Amino acid sequence: DAGDLLDYDVVTAGQTYRYNPAAPLFGLGHGLGYSTVEHESVTLSTSRVEAPPVTLEHAPARWVEHGADGGSLAGLSAPTASAFGADGESPAGREVIATVTLRNTGDRPAEELVAVWAQPPADLPVPAPRTRLLAWTRVRIERGARVEVRLPVEVGSLAVWDVAAEASGSRGAVVTPGAFRVQAGTYRLASGPSAADLPVSAELTVVGPDRPVRSAIGRALPAAAFDAYAGIVTADLDRFAGDCVEVALGAESGWARYGLLDLAGARRVRLRLARRRIAATRPSELHVEVRAAESWQRVITPVTVPNVPPGESRTEAQYQWVDVVVPLDADALPADPADVRVTLTGAARLAALTFEGDARD
The missing domain is CATH 2.60.40.10 (Immunoglobulins)
Incomplete structure (x- = not known):
């Protein structure tokens, strides 16, 4: 116990x-x-x-x-x-x-x-x-x-x-x-x-304000700043400092939940991705969902993590981060602040996600 x-x-x-x-x-x-x-x-x-x-x-x-x-x-x-x-x-x-x-x-x-x-x-x-x-x-x-x-x-x-x-x-x-x-x-x-x-x-x-809503537009949300998780672990962002998340060894997938994000005006999401050093049998992908009306709605098409370039070691590749920008399904986004869940599969690593709006936003 x-x-x-x-x-x-x-x-x-x-x-x-x-x-x-x-x-x-x-x-x-x-x-x-x-x-x-x-x-x-x-x-x-x-x-x-x-x-x-x-x-x-x-x-x-x-x-x-x-x-x-x-x-x-x-x-x-x-x-x-x-x-x-x-x-x-x-x-x-x-x-x-x-x-x-x-x-x-x-x-x-x-x-x-x-x-x-x-x-x-x-x-x-x-x-x-x-x-x-x-x-x-x-x-x-x-x-x-x-x-x-x-x-x-x-x-x-x-x-x-x-x-x-x-x-x-x-x-x-x-x-x-x-x-x-x-x-x-x-x-x-x-x-x-x-x-x-x-x-x-x-x-x-104790009298005080409710939990603050996180403004998500134009601000990088560290992947390690999750509220709940399953099947993932925090890992080293690079050789010197910082955190990211990746699928735990022995698991095929995992997820992290980020509470109360203000997504008003969001049009796309920028994902900073890399591949874990240890290979996985399942494809390395990332999914983003938003909770609306007590159910989870997928708001992007699944993103495949870029492969390690030929001749490059996987040890070095896990620290080479790539930004991938994906459009959001605007119809699936709720008007009020909502929880966001990111699911990783295979050898996917995530450092941060940034929701972006139109240039005038």
């Missing part, structure tokens, strides 16, 4: 506690002690917050350091590692205080790991982790005592990498298309003994 540990795509492979639906033997955070601690409630400083701006910076889970004594109620109620102002609110309005109430129901003092986890709403456009850690700390609770532990939660830690999002500013060393974006919806912020046992929770509604 652990998923394919050799597959680096943890989302599709369903790996780790974040994406695997199987019940673990011991959930993340599980531990035993000499007493028993009951999680009584979780409350939030606000139940509604705006989504932060799209960014290239990852917001990790936060360890909160409490007072040096670790056991006083005053130390527990005021985290020392916090970006909050004197009124307890974040200056940027992008953080929420989660207060977890616990009670030691045993006969001895307890050392308890207190954590806040997030569970996303169903059917988000971009898959989000089933459970993710947001903030945590360790506290001491005396026998019979009840304590309130305040943990600052950064709303940005709810973000997922969205290939359709665009962040302002320099991308620096970031070469993968997209950016971190917090999706709108109502999230469950929960606490408990472990990620698999979260008895108390509160709801946080």
Whole structure:
């Protein structure tokens, strides 16, 4: 049930506690002690917050350091590692205080790991982790005592990498298309003994825009910027940098889906193609379809990938990209933004696709 540990795509492979639906033997955070601690409630400083701006910076889970004594109620109620102002609110309005109430129901003092986890709403456009850690700390609770532990939660830690999002500013060393974006919806912020046992929770509604529509006309869409796929892998664009897609070894064909493309005014599509180094038994072709009215419509005639020139090695040929321009079936294109699916067969490799309109467009 652990998923394919050799597959680096943890989302599709369903790996780790974040994406695997199987019940673990011991959930993340599980531990035993000499007493028993009951999680009584979780409350939030606000139940509604705006989504932060799209960014290239990852917001990790936060360890909160409490007072040096670790056991006083005053130390527990005021985290020392916090970006909050004197009124307890974040200056940027992008953080929420989660207060977890616990009670030691045993006969001895307890050392308890207190954590806040997030569970996303169903059917988000971009898959989000089933459970993710947001903030945590360790506290001491005396026998019979009840304590309130305040943990600052950064709303940005709810973000997922969205290939359709665009962040302002320099991308620096970031070469993968997209950016971190917090999706709108109502999230469950929960606490408990472990990620698999979260008895108390509160709801946080994130308000923000819908997923952005990608403008497709005149802009090269990297083939690796897909939303979903099957039977393909990302591969090296050239010997130095960059990504493309090709049919996975052992498969005869594969597809990649690109969500919400604005194709208004598109007349043709420019495909940057090459042939994989390893030969295939099936013809190397490419098909483009658009989803309209819940069905897929083919919008181009199948394109055959050019053959390797005589006398040239296949190793070098896989890096020699050729642009092929194909007219679109305008009658099959929907008026509204739609999903596009590209199917590769044989040894086909695709680096990018660019939808083009008339010169006046």
